[in-house]
Structure formats: C-alpha cells, structure tokens
Amino acid sequence: MKLTILSTSDTHGFVLPTNYVKRDQNLPFSLAKAKTVLDAQKAMAEGPVLTIENGDWLQGSPLAYYAAKMSRKPEQLTQIYNAVGYDAGIIGNHEFNYGSDYLRQALATLNYPTLNANITKAGQPAFGAPYKIFERSGIKIAVLGLTTAYIPHWEAPKHIADLQFEDVIATANDYVPRLRKEADVVIVAYHGGFERNLKTGEPTERLTGENVGYALTQIPGIDALITGHQHRQLAAIVNGVPVTQPGYRGEAVGKITLTLAQTTTGYQVTDQQAVLVKAGTVNPSAVIEQVAEPLNQVVETWLDQPLARVEGDMRIHDPFAARVKEVPYIEFIQRVQMASTGADISGTALFNNEGRGFGSTITMRDVVTNYIYPNTLAVLRLTGAELKAALEQCATYFSLNAQGQLMVTPRFERPKPQHYNYDMYQGIDYTLDISKPVKQRVTKLTYHGKPVVSTQTYDVVMNQYRAAGGGNFAMFGPEKVIRENQKDMTELIADYLKAHPVLKAEADHNFTVIPSM
Structure with missing residues (x-):
C-alpha cells in the first residue's frame, strides 16, 4: 500500500x-x-x-x-x-x-x-x-x-x-x-x-x-x-x-x-x-x-485609492543600486519613521527586489506592495559603539568579486533571499569601505557633523523585527527599547501621505558605499 x-x-x-x-x-x-x-x-x-x-x-x-x-x-x-x-x-x-x-x-x-x-x-x-x-x-x-x-x-x-x-x-x-x-x-x-x-x-x-x-x-x-x-x-x-x-x-x-x-x-x-x-x-x-x-x-478597489502625488522620481529602477546609493523612496520611509516616533536617526531596508517605489500618483496598492511586512516601530537607545557595530553588520551584505567590483554576499541571496537584513540609515552620515576587512568597514560615522562617540547614546528608530535583534543584529534587543509606536507601518505611511498629499522626491545621499558602482 x-x-x-x-x-x-x-x-x-x-x-x-x-x-x-x-x-x-x-x-x-x-x-x-x-x-x-x-x-x-x-x-x-x-x-x-x-x-x-x-x-x-x-x-x-x-x-x-x-x-x-x-x-x-x-x-x-x-x-x-x-x-x-x-x-x-x-x-x-x-x-x-x-x-x-x-x-x-x-x-x-x-x-x-x-x-x-x-x-x-x-x-x-x-x-x-x-x-x-x-x-x-x-x-x-x-x-x-x-x-x-x-x-x-x-x-x-x-x-x-x-x-x-x-x-x-x-x-x-x-x-x-x-x-x-x-x-x-x-x-x-x-x-x-x-x-x-x-x-x-x-x-x-x-x-x-x-x-x-x-x-x-x-x-x-x-x-x-x-x-x-x-x-x-x-x-x-x-x-x-x-x-x-x-x-x-x-x-x-x-x-x-x-x-x-x-x-x-x-x-x-x-x-x-x-x-x-x-x-x-x-x-x-x-x-x-x-x-x-x-x-x-x-x-482591489481599496488598493486603487489615491493617497498622494509625487513631484520628481520616487521609483526604484535598480534594487542593488538603491542599496548602494540612497534613493528618494528609502529617504521617504526614513522620514515617516522619524515623524512617527520623534527619533532623529532611522534605519530601514529595501525588503526585496520586487518593490518598485512610487510613481507619480501613490495609491494604497503602491504602499502595500512596497512595504510588505506588518511592522510596528521601536526606538532603541544605543551607544555609539552599538550603532557602529550595526553598520558593520550591514556592511557584510556587500562583497567584492574577482574584478574588485561590488556584489551581494552570496549568503544574502541563497538559500533564501535576505535583502531585508541590510539596513540603510538616515540622520547620520557614514561610509562603508567594502575593500576593508569585515568589522573594519565603517570608515566614517558622524552625527550632526560631529564624530559619533562610542560611549554616547543615540535614539534610533527601526522596525520591531530588527529591534528584537532579528537578522543577527546581536547589538539590538528588547532591553534597548525606550518607546514604541504600535500602529502598523503601512498605516503610518498612509497617514503620512494623507497629511502630505504632495511629496518631493528627495535624497540627501548621507551614506557612501566604496567602491561605487
């Protein structure tokens, strides 16, 4: 049988x-x-x-x-x-x-x-x-x-x-x-x-x-x-x-x-x-x-609701390039996170390679197909040393190929794509030099124009998955959380768009990844 x-x-x-x-x-x-x-x-x-x-x-x-x-x-x-x-x-x-x-x-x-x-x-x-x-x-x-x-x-x-x-x-x-x-x-x-x-x-x-x-x-x-x-x-x-x-x-x-x-x-x-x-x-x-x-x-009808319009280009044309050099869509997500929590440093990820950013008119469909997880937000109080350690972890997303060109480290693509475990930050200026050894790649890190001090504390907003240490971010954890916003991030984005019905596509390019593409 x-x-x-x-x-x-x-x-x-x-x-x-x-x-x-x-x-x-x-x-x-x-x-x-x-x-x-x-x-x-x-x-x-x-x-x-x-x-x-x-x-x-x-x-x-x-x-x-x-x-x-x-x-x-x-x-x-x-x-x-x-x-x-x-x-x-x-x-x-x-x-x-x-x-x-x-x-x-x-x-x-x-x-x-x-x-x-x-x-x-x-x-x-x-x-x-x-x-x-x-x-x-x-x-x-x-x-x-x-x-x-x-x-x-x-x-x-x-x-x-x-x-x-x-x-x-x-x-x-x-x-x-x-x-x-x-x-x-x-x-x-x-x-x-x-x-x-x-x-x-x-x-x-x-x-x-x-x-x-x-x-x-x-x-x-x-x-x-x-x-x-x-x-x-x-x-x-x-x-x-x-x-x-x-x-x-x-x-x-x-x-x-x-x-x-x-x-x-x-x-x-x-x-x-x-x-x-x-x-x-x-x-x-x-x-x-x-x-x-x-x-x-x-x-389908709900998804087609218009929420706002964009002046400029907030589309994602190349996901890899968007992780190397900041694009307006990522900066927008950071601004929403900051506005929703009062933090002035923010970290977020481009979760996968399917999101295409926002066109000239933003609908609910655009929101939920770009921001695909029901995340809430947490603000962590981190030391400068912990913030730098997080950036070093992010830097492991990149490697150099045989020709010395920037590439995604294979373990972030196989066996399961984990692009969501590479974060980009707003509110600080930093440089990642991928030619350097792992854990020595953060070559510049400043906050409001001054070097980040390893013993000083900084308030950083991120989603609750990352705040709990998800993605091998051992420097984070529930004990570091000082406040939370329990509203779903998708709702926060929609609320922000309703309050700001005209968006300017802007990016201040506060981070640099070396070598450039």
Whole structure:
C-alpha cells in the first residue's frame, strides 16, 4: 500500500495568482493553483492521502492584510483555506504578526485542526493539540506539529505574551518515541527549514536554532519530514528521511510517497519518495476563485485609492543600486519613521527586489506592495559603539568579486533571499569601505557633523523585527527599547501621505558605499 503526504507551506495569503502590483494577473503561484495540483494528486493516488498546511498563511498578501487590519474578520481569509481540503495545519512564525488574539480567532474558524507541540502556555500546548493520529485504510498515521522556536527574536513581545517557545529538537525527542508506540507512521510537520547542506551536513548558516530541519532527520523514528519557512524548493532523502519544502506562495506542492508493508503488528515503511509538483502553469481552482473573488474585488478597489502625488522620481529602477546609493523612496520611509516616533536617526531596508517605489500618483496598492511586512516601530537607545557595530553588520551584505567590483554576499541571496537584513540609515552620515576587512568597514560615522562617540547614546528608530535583534543584529534587543509606536507601518505611511498629499522626491545621499558602482 502507498501513503501519499501532500503539503503546502508559506502561502502567505496569496490565494489568487497575483502579487497585487496591478490588476488581472496570472502569476505562477497561488493557493488556487496549489489546490488544482492537490486535487489532481489526490485523484491519482494509489492509497490513502494526507494533506497538510505547513504554516505562514495568515499574513503576507494585501488580501490577508485587509482581512486582518481593515475588516478585522479572519473568516474572510479562513473560508478560502477551508475550501482547500486540508487534514491538518501547522503554525508558522508569521501567524503571530497580528497578535495572538487575532490568531486564535482565525484558528477557531478553520475546518481542520491546528497542531503544535512546542509552543506552550502555563506548561500546556497553547494552540490546539500537539499531534493527531489519523486512521486511513487501517493505517495509523501520526502527525506531529512543530514551529521554529526563534520567534521571540523577531516578534513584538505583546503578540506572544505568556507563550513559551520550547526547543524543537527536545520536543521531537519527547514525542516521537511515544508516537512510534501508537502509530504505524510518524510524520513531523515543522515550520522551519534546514541549517545544514542536505548532502554534506556542513552548516549553511549560523546555528542559532531558527532552522533545525537537518537535526530532525537525525532523530530515530521519523518516517517523513515536511518543512517550510525558508521559501526553498526542496525534495530529497536526508539521513534516510524523505523531506520536502514547497517554496513560497503556493508555487509548488510537496509530495512524499511511503510504500507500506503489513506486518504482524501493523505496517512498516519499505520505500519512500520525495518530489515537488510545480503549480505555476496549471489553471487556478474554480472553487478557490469562487470563494475568494468577493473579497478580492473589495481589496482591489481599496488598493486603487489615491493617497498622494509625487513631484520628481520616487521609483526604484535598480534594487542593488538603491542599496548602494540612497534613493528618494528609502529617504521617504526614513522620514515617516522619524515623524512617527520623534527619533532623529532611522534605519530601514529595501525588503526585496520586487518593490518598485512610487510613481507619480501613490495609491494604497503602491504602499502595500512596497512595504510588505506588518511592522510596528521601536526606538532603541544605543551607544555609539552599538550603532557602529550595526553598520558593520550591514556592511557584510556587500562583497567584492574577482574584478574588485561590488556584489551581494552570496549568503544574502541563497538559500533564501535576505535583502531585508541590510539596513540603510538616515540622520547620520557614514561610509562603508567594502575593500576593508569585515568589522573594519565603517570608515566614517558622524552625527550632526560631529564624530559619533562610542560611549554616547543615540535614539534610533527601526522596525520591531530588527529591534528584537532579528537578522543577527546581536547589538539590538528588547532591553534597548525606550518607546514604541504600535500602529502598523503601512498605516503610518498612509497617514503620512494623507497629511502630505504632495511629496518631493528627495535624497540627501548621507551614506557612501566604496567602491561605487
């Protein structure tokens, strides 16, 4: 007999094949396209099938944002996920972005159980059961839900108050032996990724505990491992365990096939396969389209609201160039952060390479497709030494190629793009010389025309992800926060635009990266 395990992960509320940059798109991803693949795979399966949603679905798209922030009705989104036909769901780190109360409201409206074993409250699982045992065709199949324990390093403290994030490996070591006694097959669905090369086992990142997928494959008794979080497309046998990671926004579906043989005590796995089934070229599911379209039409109309107009050019023509030499869009974001908090030093990032800045008329569509995360702002009181250390960390984003030309350091592009971990600052003047050794690249750093003093303190505004130390900024942390603005940054931008309906595209070019392009 064959057991098929299908999964999606990191769909981020992109239920239709659009990124909302413009109307009437048919891009190679979406929950609707993934459902078409899921339905086809279920129809051709040679035995029982389990379908798992592996986390990061509640936040990400403008549609998900609208449900959370504008209508405040999670059921507008969950009814779409309910139409997919999942057997179980897992909690992702982005599920906490709108707070645990909103998350609980959303989970209560799902028609499939949410599983999590390592997020606890007062010693008990905080969200649903830790696992579920399904019985299909006489086979007992255990699914254990796990979530990256690194969430406190990113999330606003009020969103995760009273929650404990237990070690993933310790939790798995606790549950897997017990599940082996109760079930024929043990599946771990983990919202996290891989910390090591799948073939060599060599580390591919700092071993912080954010991703422990490789370590999970070394735990005896796991028959299949579903992963996510890194937005990678992976399907492999690792340490004898079939693993999948199906990318981002429903661009692929993970498929693990286990061949089972009956024994005197139950069933055992005799063969295994792991593949990805791409969803990009299939037609979207009519079922998802029908459920999603009423909300989608409301969202499209909301996105087309004009907020302000621009005098000059606030577009981003080249994302790499925009990180080397300040552009008006970045300076605008800095000004919003400063105006919203009263700080006169600000740091922000150009999050990805898809944002295109603002054209002559700025709409809500422009705001949410450029500033893609539901960040709030925090002001940190930092010493000059800490500020310089942060700039040195930012400088690691750049390297020099064999010809001595500026390039992006490969680890910021692979295995997962991390352009959001390079910040640019306003309110200080600084120079990064990439020809210098790492940690010696800040060759100029002044504040109001005077050198920054290592022992003096400076108030700096940034988003709450960075303020918590996210992105390996160990010099930051909650203990440095002196005040916060709890309004979503997207709302702050919209409010600023309404108050300043005519913007001048300006940049003072307060930072320099050497060598120049």
